[in-house]
Amino acid sequence: MYKNFLILLIAITLSACGSKTEAIQEHFNKLTLNDVLTALNDSGIQNVERTKSQHVYDIQRESAEQHLYKLEPGKLTVYVFSNVVQRREVQRDPFPAAEATPPNGSYGMGNILVFYYDGDNIMAQKLLRAFEPLGVEGELN
Known part of the structure; x- marks a missing residue:
């Protein structure tokens, strides 16, 4: 159970980092x-x-x-x-x-x-x- 929670937490964190990177890139695009x-x-x-x-x-x-x-x-x-x-x-x-x-x-x-x-x-x-x-x-x- 703890292992699944940890994997889920890491996945959420990584997807949030991807969103920030996309937001930064979008800023530079305009x-x-x-x-x-x-x-x-x-x-x-x-x-x-x-x-x-x-x-x-x-x-x-x-x-x-x-x-x-x-x-x-x-x-x-x-x-x-x-x-x-x-x-x-x-x-x-x-x-x-x-x-x-x-x-x-x-x-x-x-x-x-x-x-x-x-x-x-x-x-x-x-x-x-x-x-x-x-x-x-x-x-x-």
């Missing part, structure tokens, strides 16, 4: 632009809005909001997609990735994709650390 800007500000990374350029990273992506920022050094293009699947499809696309030569990088976080370019490796590493609390799936090239 991030906002404000989440990204807060992460930058919390890390002391100053940014200002900038105008669109002809760079491949500034191409408007279908079904995504685009936001452009200037860092010191470098530039950010932030895309907010409606879901993670759309973001991952764009991030896997070899067209923008082919341009991601050092010290550029792409950072996928839930439904958000951030491209960093025209900067340096120090800022690329700062960005990766800043985005870690958002569940970043970063690639520094």
Whole structure:
């Protein structure tokens, strides 16, 4: 009897942990632009809005909001997609990735994709650390 109770207790505990993991993952799946800007500000990374350029990273992506920022050094293009699947499809696309030569990088976080370019490796590493609390799936090239 005690053994059955213990097994049941362990099963309930494990299923509760799974629910927490799913809840955390769901939170990261629906991030906002404000989440990204807060992460930058919390890390002391100053940014200002900038105008669109002809760079491949500034191409408007279908079904995504685009936001452009200037860092010191470098530039950010932030895309907010409606879901993670759309973001991952764009991030896997070899067209923008082919341009991601050092010290550029792409950072996928839930439904958000951030491209960093025209900067340096120090800022690329700062960005990766800043985005870690958002569940970043970063690639520094």
